[in-house]
Amino acid sequence: MTAGELIVSAMQAEQVGAAFGLVGTHVVEIYEALRQAPDIRHVTSKHEGNATLMADAYSRLSGKTSVCFSTAGPGLLNSLAGIGQAYASYSPTIHISGSLPRGAPRRSLHALDREDYTVKALAHLTKLSVRPGTLAELAAVLPRCFAAAKGAEPGPVHIEIPWDLMMARPGRIPAYRPRPARRVTSRGIPPSLARKLRAARRPLFCIDTLCIRSGLLEDVIALAEFHGAMMVVSYDAFGAVPSRHPLNAGVLSDFYFGTAALEATGRADFIAGFGVLANSESERLIRQHAKVRPILADGWDLQSWRQQGALGAIAPVMAGKGKKPWFARRCHGEWRKAVAKLARPRPRAAMHFGRAMLNLAGRIGPDTTVILDAGSHEIWARAVLPSFGVLSVIGSGNWGGMGYALPGLIGARIAHPERRAVAITGDGCLLMSMADLCTLASVGGPAVMVVMNNAMYGEIKRVQLARFGASHEIGIPALDFARIAESFGLRGIRVEREGALDAAFAEAFASPDPVIVDVVCGGDVAFPALP
Numbered sequence: 001m002t003a004g005e006l007i008v009s010a011m012q013a014e015q016v017g018a019a020f021g022l023v024g025t026h027v028v029e030i031y032e033a034l035r036q037a038p039d040i041r042h043v044t045s046k047h048e049g050n051a052t053l054m055a056d057a058y059s060r061l062s063g064k065t066s067v068c069f070s071t072a073g074p075g076l077l078n079s080l081a082g083i084g085q086a087y088a089s090y091s092p093t094i095h096i097s098g099s100l101p102r103g104a105p106r107r108s109l110h111a112l113d114r115e116d117y118t119v120k121a122l123a124h125l126t127k128l129s130v131r132p133g134t135l136a137e138l139a140a141v142l143p144r145c146f147a148a149a150k151g152a153e154p155g156p157v158h159i160e161i162p163w164d165l166m167m168a169r170p171g172r173i174p175a176y177r178p179r180p181a182r183r184v185t186s187r188g189i190p191p192s193l194a195r196k197l198r199a200a201r202r203p204l205f206c207i208d209t210l211c212i213r214s215g216l217l218e219d220v221i222a223l224a225e226f227h228g229a230m231m232v233v234s235y236d237a238f239g240a241v242p243s244r245h246p247l248n249a250g251v252l253s254d255f256y257f258g259t260a261a262l263e264a265t266g267r268a269d270f271i272a273g274f275g276v277l278a279n280s281e282s283e284r285l286i287r288q289h290a291k292v293r294p295i296l297a298d299g300w301d302l303q304s305w306r307q308q309g310a311l312g313a314i315a316p317v318m319a320g321k322g323k324k325p326w327f328a329r330r331c332h333g334e335w336r337k338a339v340a341k342l343a344r345p346r347p348r349a350a351m352h353f354g355r356a357m358l359n360l361a362g363r364i365g366p367d368t369t370v371i372l373d374a375g376s377h378e379i380w381a382r383a384v385l386p387s388f389g390v391l392s393v394i395g396s397g398n399w400g401g402m403g404y405a406l407p408g409l410i411g412a413r414i415a416h417p418e419r420r421a422v423a424i425t426g427d428g429c430l431l432m433s434m435a436d437l438c439t440l441a442s443v444g445g446p447a448v449m450v451v452m453n454n455a456m457y458g459e460i461k462r463v464q465l466a467r468f469g470a471s472h473e474i475g476i477p478a479l480d481f482a483r484i485a486e487s488f489g490l491r492g493i494r495v496e497r498e499g500a501l502d503a504a505f506a507e508a509f510a511s512p513d514p515v516i517v518d519v520v521c522g523g524d525v526a527f528p529a530l531p
């Protein structure tokens with residue numbers, strides 16, 4: 001086996017769902033092995049950064065490990081922000097790159113001063129970053145890498161293959177054997193959790209991303225329903241609890257959202273955090289607002305509880321508790337009215353973000369996955385669009401990287417071809433990722449991309465005005481994204497008046513192929529007070 005064949009056989013044994021990447025001299029051996037393995041779905045992105053974001057979205061939505069390929073040096077380093085995204089969202093993604101040969105001269109192709117600069121650069125962005133020197137070392141480290149990527153606190157892993165190893169003569173390698181998941185039986189549910197939950201009159205659960213990754217989300221929601229525990233979700237886990245769920249107390253955040261969630265946290269007499277890490281943003285918010293000491297479960301706790309079936313076991317103890325919500329997220333209905341008022345049609349004024357999102361909201365159903373980006377369009381989307389649970393919405397979240405929506409849309413199409421995928425992006429965000437419009441065209445399927453086109457980095461204008469009363473360097477040329485989309489072989493629809501929204505969205509949502517809806521908006525960057 002060559003190094004490339006070994007990698008591909010590991011991917012097959014690990015049942016990797018999909019691969020994303022871009023070819024290069026230092027990875028042609030892997031691509032040759034991939035050519036011989038038509039069972040592996042590979043999507044070529046036009047930029048490594050987008051490839052890693054596609055992998056992130058794919059893994060988050062499918063729960064399966066994905067693999068990304070990039071060439072040495074600049075190819076790998078192009079993908080850094082996407083690997084950061086995968087780290088932030090606990091995505092099991094494996095990033096395999098080519099690399100300099102051992103003993104490479106300084107300043108040769110893709111080289112700087114040290115031959116190991118990339119493996120070191122990736123160390124802080126991954127769960128594991130390795131540079132095996134021989135086929136035997138590669139064979140030994142691959143199962144470790146896959147196990148690290150999908151552990152109790154999953155995340156990206158980097159493996160780089162020195163060029164001399166990539167080009168080495170085939171060697172005899174024993175068949176690949178995946179490592180079984182580590183059993184963690186040492187961590188039981190603290191007895192105080194069951195006891196305090198039983199005694200509580202105003203229980204509250206906080207749900208963070210690791211709760212989703214642990215596979216326990218459904219059990220946690222069932223437990224909340226059983227005990228009438230209100231649920232708050234972190235900014236990253238947004239959408240995990242359906243927006244209309246009677247026990248949903250909103251998003252735990254003091255940045256844009258949080259009025260309701262922070263109030264509920266302050267009133268709760270029992271708090272359990274599922275997937276809440278020590279020193280995390282969620283922990284900070286709970287500690288800052290709670291009157292009681294929370295019980296927090298990290299990824300290892302949750303893995304252990306799942307392996308022991310422990311959560312189900314504590315439910316009967318609580319039999320007989322009332323299930324009625326103890327907290328009314330008052331603002332929801334009132335707030336919808338406020339949005340409608342704020343975003344009242346102004347026939348002569350430019351279209352308002354809120355109006356476009358309200359129109360879109362009625363078209364989003366449980367079979368839709370919404371992919372968010374970063375900017376004021378994102379805040380409006382989070383505020384106005386409904387969510388229906390864990391598959392219904394993803395975005396760059398607290399990582400906050402612009403340019404997630406387009407690669408995220410492609411990842412979503414591959415992860416769940418049966419679901420409609422709708423991306424909401426801004427003109428600034430789309431300009432960062434736009435090269436993969438042609439990839440979207442080739443992947444195809446029902447995908448709607450809504451571009452909130454306000455000819456500016458609106459969110460930054462909002463921040464500048466709030467801080468300095470003036471803005472600077474926030475303009476973007478007025479672009480026609482419908483025409484741009486068409487030049488990439490996609491259907492593009494331009495909407496310049498509110499009256500044209502209905503027909504545009506109706507056509508886009510009825511289409512079996514991707515459609516870009518370029519919504520020309522005014523410069524509104526104000527937000528309603530969010531629940």
Ligand SMILES: Cc1ncc(C[n+]2csc(CCOP(=O)(O)OP(=O)(O)O)c2C)c(N)n1
Nearest residue numbers: 375376377402426427428429456457458459
């Ligand atoms: C990679 C990256 N660069 C810069 C930023 C800072 N930033 C956050 S939102 C934003 C503006 C986004 O512009 P656009 O997509 O047009 O959205 P709008 O706010 O206008 O709706 C910028 C520059 C970021 N979050 N990520």
Ligand SMILES: [Mg+2]
Nearest residue numbers: 426427456458
């Ligand atoms: Mg903009």
